[in-house]
Amino acid sequence: MRIFEFHFNPKLKEDLVLDSFCYEPEKAYEKRLGDLYIVGLLKNTLPQNKRLLKRLAEIIKEKYYSSRTDSSERALKSSLKEANKFLDSISKSGDVSWLGNLDFFILSIKDSKLNFAKVGDIKPILIRAGQITDIDKKVQIEDLEPYPLKVFSNIVSGKLAEKDLILVLTQDIFEFFKQEKILTKIAKLEFFDHKQFKKILNGQKKNLNEISGIFLLIQFIKETFAGKKQTISEKNLEKFSLKKIFAPVLKIFKKLPKKPFSIKIAIKKKKKGLKGIKIPRIKFRAPKFNIRIFKKTFSLPKLKKIKGKKSLLSQNLILISGLIILLVFGFAFSKFEQNRKIKIYSKQLEEIQEKLQLSESFLLLKDTNLEAFQKSNLLLEESWNKILIITKDLSLLPKDFTNQILELKNEISSKLLKLNKLEQIENPELVFEFNRLDFVPHNLLVNDDNIYFFSPYLKNIYDFNAKRIIEINKVINSAIKLNNSALFFSKPDKLIILKNNEIFESEIQIPYQDFEFSDLASFHNNLYFIDKKIGQIIKYGFLNNFEWDKPVSWLNQKEEGAIGANSMAIDSSVWILKNNLIYKYYKGEFQKEFEINIFPNPKDLVKIYTSSNLSYLYILEPVQERIVILDKKGNIIKQFQSEKFDNLLDFAVSEDGNIIYLLNGLNIYKINL
Numbered sequence: 001m002r003i004f005e006f007h008f009n010p011k012l013k014e015d016l017v018l019d020s021f022c023y024e025p026e027k028a029y030e031k032r033l034g035d036l037y038i039v040g041l042l043k044n045t046l047p048q049n050k051r052l053l054k055r056l057a058e059i060i061k062e063k064y065y066s067s068r069t070d071s072s073e074r075a076l077k078s079s080l081k082e083a084n085k086f087l088d089s090i091s092k093s094g095d096v097s098w099l100g101n102l103d104f105f106i107l108s109i110k111d112s113k114l115n116f117a118k119v120g121d122i123k124p125i126l127i128r129a130g131q132i133t134d135i136d137k138k139v140q141i142e143d144l145e146p147y148p149l150k151v152f153s154n155i156v157s158g159k160l161a162e163k164d165l166i167l168v169l170t171q172d173i174f175e176f177f178k179q180e181k182i183l184t185k186i187a188k189l190e191f192f193d194h195k196q197f198k199k200i201l202n203g204q205k206k207n208l209n210e211i212s213g214i215f216l217l218i219q220f221i222k223e224t225f226a227g228k229k230q231t232i233s234e235k236n237l238e239k240f241s242l243k244k245i246f247a248p249v250l251k252i253f254k255k256l257p258k259k260p261f262s263i264k265i266a267i268k269k270k271k272k273g274l275k276g277i278k279i280p281r282i283k284f285r286a287p288k289f290n291i292r293i294f295k296k297t298f299s300l301p302k303l304k305k306i307k308g309k310k311s312l313l314s315q316n317l318i319l320i321s322g323l324i325i326l327l328v329f330g331f332a333f334s335k336f337e338q339n340r341k342i343k344i345y346s347k348q349l350e351e352i353q354e355k356l357q358l359s360e361s362f363l364l365l366k367d368t369n370l371e372a373f374q375k376s377n378l379l380l381e382e383s384w385n386k387i388l389i390i391t392k393d394l395s396l397l398p399k400d401f402t403n404q405i406l407e408l409k410n411e412i413s414s415k416l417l418k419l420n421k422l423e424q425i426e427n428p429e430l431v432f433e434f435n436r437l438d439f440v441p442h443n444l445l446v447n448d449d450n451i452y453f454f455s456p457y458l459k460n461i462y463d464f465n466a467k468r469i470i471e472i473n474k475v476i477n478s479a480i481k482l483n484n485s486a487l488f489f490s491k492p493d494k495l496i497i498l499k500n501n502e503i504f505e506s507e508i509q510i511p512y513q514d515f516e517f518s519d520l521a522s523f524h525n526n527l528y529f530i531d532k533k534i535g536q537i538i539k540y541g542f543l544n545n546f547e548w549d550k551p552v553s554w555l556n557q558k559e560e561g562a563i564g565a566n567s568m569a570i571d572s573s574v575w576i577l578k579n580n581l582i583y584k585y586y587k588g589e590f591q592k593e594f595e596i597n598i599f600p601n602p603k604d605l606v607k608i609y610t611s612s613n614l615s616y617l618y619i620l621e622p623v624q625e626r627i628v629i630l631d632k633k634g635n636i637i638k639q640f641q642s643e644k645f646d647n648l649l650d651f652a653v654s655e656d657g658n659i660i661y662l663l664n665g666l667n668i669y670k671i672n673l
Contacts, residue, residue, distance in 0.1 A: 001035065001109075004194070006215040008173060008208055017042045017050060018170065020214050021057045023065075030065045033075050034110030039122055039168050039214050043101040052098060059086050060106060072110035073157055080106070080117055080155070105168055109160070112220075112357060117155045121171040127187045128164050128361075159360030165192065166218040173213035180204060192219060342401060345390050349408060352383045356412065359383075363419075373419075373635075374597070380416050381599060387412060416599040422626070422639040425671070432464070434666040439469060444663050445479040446652040447486040451661065451668075452498070454479060454488065461488065461498075472496055472503065478520040480527075487527075489520055497546050504546050511538045511551035521570040523612065528554060528570055535563035537574065537585075556588040567607045575617060577608035582617070582634065594634040600624055607650070614657045622648035627660060627671075640671055 005020050023036040040053035063082040067075035103120030116124060126133045169177060177183050185200045186192065362376035387409050394402045434441060439462050441453035451464040454476040461470045474490040485499035497504040518532040525542035535558045541549035561576055561583030569575045574585040580602040584591040596602050607620040616637055619628040626641035647665035660671040
């Protein structure tokens, strides 16, 4: 940690008091809460309030370090309550001269965790890798409540990365630095120090003499905020011991007789042709075994044969000993392999934890910097993929190490789900359940205040409001909403329109002989069909009285993005969903494509929907029991997932975008947004 305090002309005005306080704990019980930094400025100061800043800082410090908690955030909240009580007591005594004149900033840092609160116009700035971020935008100061007085309210928390710079500036200094582009010059420095800063201020002395204020700069270095890493050190690994491994074998051999032995082979029945042939006595000695393991030589004791009836027992003992040696070798190799994996995985866990720490530091900027959010999410996904590989070997690892891996896996999963705004719905609201004997829906269409259900396997439509089945004698392949009516399409060219409980029929001209319908959408009553086989979108312009013009190719050329498309939606642009990519087209021309980077990673996205009056893209993924909501730049807005979404078939969104209806088997659920 490197701290720089600059006080500019503190005595320029008699009624202006300014000061900064840096508390770096020395006692053990203080170190658990980290460092505390305070910057204060009081304008229009009365004589009795000359020491107000110092008294307020001391109260905050005393309460902060005396808090019975290891959480720096909770300790800061506790100290702010005490500060509010102190200021409230002053105001009740009749001294309210400081109200509206007090600028006060409190910053706590524990390891890489940052918390701050403020009142007034003091400006905190974060500089990371040359990028300047106004983290003050995250603070929303509430109006002062008279009694009890609430001066300090919100606390902002975040994570810091190595070499981050935190700049705390009073208002006049901030405006001057901004005007003279001094912040930009500081951001370009590879290493901040007094000499470099003086060079930046060269030529500004005259202007600086006219303003008062404080500039506090805190630079973080790795040694200061490196988080605790959970690792298994090598000293905790079980040492490989040849003596311990071969102890059972040695015990067996020690029991064997030490005299040499011979074996006589006698044949009781002599066969013809073998008469007169003597069978020689066979002598042999047990060989000496030299076993070389990990550059260490171990010699088994010399075995000697036993004469007579004990020969069979001796042979069996040799065989058993050989088997034991093989088992011992297997056990030794297993322990060696386990220790090797622990060392490798311990190092990988350290790398994962470093990624987690860096990810949390990017989250500090996520509300003001989209790139920071994406980097944080990417780091978490990389950590997730790496730890999934490690979990495949859990059965080979000791229990305590396995528990450590699983805890880290759960932590990563929790962070990813939170960052990707996934909401688990335990009991989604059930709207209706179909009776299988009456009607089995496969798709739905929301039109104004009504819902229609249909299926490519049935020749009728279910009217939800009227609770009746409408016979149309045609299979329905798709449906869309028109102005004050619902349109149903039946391959290859039939249109059925429902309006005010009346049924109208129409036809369209088939665009070409091998036209293969894939999906249908509408915009301003114009119809758009997509042929995913050749990658073309066909447009039918609306005429009147449910009549449409001749088909024309909407895309100026066949597009790769349209080939094999899963689904299509239209607002003023055409959105095509293909695998986990979204392609955007406008006026027949390709605009852009973006990948759907969310967690859990997409497996099989089947439908996309939007309209001109909706701000978001809605995407269905039955295989992961969820519906995903993105903005039209591809950023995650919300995800809804439920174990009861186990047979998702289709969905629809209300016209105002406040309700999502989900068809799950025979059940209709709704989600209120």
